[in-house]
Amino acid sequence: MENKNTVWERLFNGIVKENPTFVLTLGMCPTLAVTTSAINGLGMGLSTTVVLALSNLMISLLQKIIPDKVRIPAFIVIIASFVTVIQLLLQGYVPDLYASLGIYIPLIVVNCIILGRAEAYASKHPPILSLFDGIGMGLGFSLALTCIGAVRELLGAGEVFGQRVMPAGYVPFSIFIMAPGAFFVLAALTAIQNKVKMIGEKKGRDMSKIQSGCGHDCLSCNQASSCRDREAVLAKEKNGQGEEA
Amino acid sequence: MLAQVKDLLLLAAGSALVSNVVLSQFLGLCPFLGVSKKVETAAGMGTAVIFVITLASGVAGVIYRFLLVPLHIQYLQTIVFILVIAALVQFVEMFLKRYMKGLYEALGVYLPLITTNCAVLGVALTNVQKEYGILTGIVNGFATAVGFTISIIILAGIREKMAYHDIPKPFQGMPIVLLTAGLMAIAFCGFSGLL
Structure with missing residues (x-):
């Protein structure tokens, strides 16, 4: 596997082979909490992607400088800084999305996918590959969140991305956009897995x-x-x- | 005075039951699903969470009010809180190990698992977002953690019984636990009429 360690392999790995949600089942808190609609899922996924790519790049650049003993706190500070940047940008440019994601934006810090990639990949590999590893993983996460969000929105409100798709006579199961629905959708997903x-x-x-x-x-x-x-x-x-x- | 106490009690009931930290806010799911195989360990985890969250919301509240606000660096709250919580858990562990052997033996194993638990950071951030004072923040933290403990103990109780059931193969493990959690979430929705 090492010999084809290229940019494309990294992207494919993150999106399909080691998809963080569908294959590894990591980062469950945001997956359940923000997927009430496809657009929220996509917004959360893309914010995470940006943080993941930038923190991977930064950690990979600093891998020789950070002493091994304090690496986890150092990683956390780097990740938290990028999360703060994203939080301020979202607040400034897309206030609606910021309001609907709320507390889950700062909580990207404790998303175990990010720290996991920093530790498992970025701290041992060159910067460009780490950057694309982050992008791949992030896109895989976004894809998964958007799919789950779309399913919940479809069942719970009869819409996808705010567009009505179900026939007029469809009575939505609004439980799917409420908290219990998140557990049921994830239960079905893990059963399929x-x-x-x-x-x-x-x-x-x-x-x-x-x-x-x-x-x-x-x-x-x-x-x-x-x-x-x-x-x-x-x-x-x-x-x-x-x-x- | 009495009105204040009443407000705090209402807030506590709200945080513990109505907007339950796991079942309606999805924070702290990892320990909720991971450490709920036995009631005994679930209770241990719950106690450790109550201990850490109450302490952390107090410390985070003090730091926010007396350090971040006077220096006008509130935007650094995420970085500061996560570091404070990580350091705090470490200190608590060392303190318990040195001075309270019994408590350490009961809680020790669970403490490292809580360091990056999103519920702890979540409560600290909620306290700031909703502009709670320090005392209100501590009450909110304590109640949230009690809510966590209630739900993890209930789930562990159900899982102990479930071990003897004949569950279809693909649903064994995680899926059936998530279904159970979903049904519990429906039950907890009933509390929303409480306030």
Whole structure:
């Protein structure tokens, strides 16, 4: 896999092969909270993409300067700075979107996808590749949020991107744009994920990439570099793998 | 005085039940789904969250009021809050380890998991956004964390029972837990008539 480490491979990897939502199931808080409509999902996804790309680039440029011991706090400061920039820009130029995303914009800081990519990729790879890794991951995340948002909006309001698509007689299940609907949509999504994984394993393909992310168990969250005891946790996970299966 | 107490109580009920932090605001989902296999661990996690959020909302409130506002650097709140929370959790852990062995043994394992928990940062930011004073902020933080604890313990209770059920294969694991959480969210919607 290392020999085709190109820009396109990075983009494809983020959008399809390691899609943060559909494959890795990371960053669940924003996924559930802002997908009440397709446009909110897209706005959140793109904001995250910008932060992810810029922080990946910055961290990759600084990888030799940041001492290993304080890398997590350093990453967090870099990410938080970019989030603040995005927050001010959104507030200034798209106040409507800013108002509807509300507190979830500053909370991009604690989105585990960003810190995960910083730790797993950007801190070890050259700047251009890291930039495109961030863009790929971000676009994958945006795509997923937009899809989930569109499904919820379609079922819950009969619209997609604010355009009415359902026939006039359609009575919307407004529960889908309320909080419980988010859980139901995600439950369906993870069930499909499990099914795909089962089919793939039956055919003998390696499906270990599909994970249930932070949600399943903190131990299975190997991207959670934010966990201070990551090494210990990973070691524990390795030992415990037999039991899991 | 009495009116003030009444306001605080109403605010607390609102934060704990009506706009429940997990079930209606989706903050702190990771521990909610990840550490809810047993009631005992869920209760431990809940206690640790109550402890940290209450403390963090107090500290963040003080720093915002007496440091960021006088210096006119409110726009740095996200950076400052996340660093303060991370440092605070570290300090709490060291303090408990040194002086309160019993409490450390009960909460110790959960503390590192809370460092970058979005609920902690979320409460600190909400307090600022809604312009709560320091005392109101602490009450809001405490109530929010109590809401988290209530919902994680309920979910853990249901999951303990669910372990014996015959669930279709694709729905085992995460999907059935999310469905349960969705049904709980519907139940919690009922509280919206409370205030």
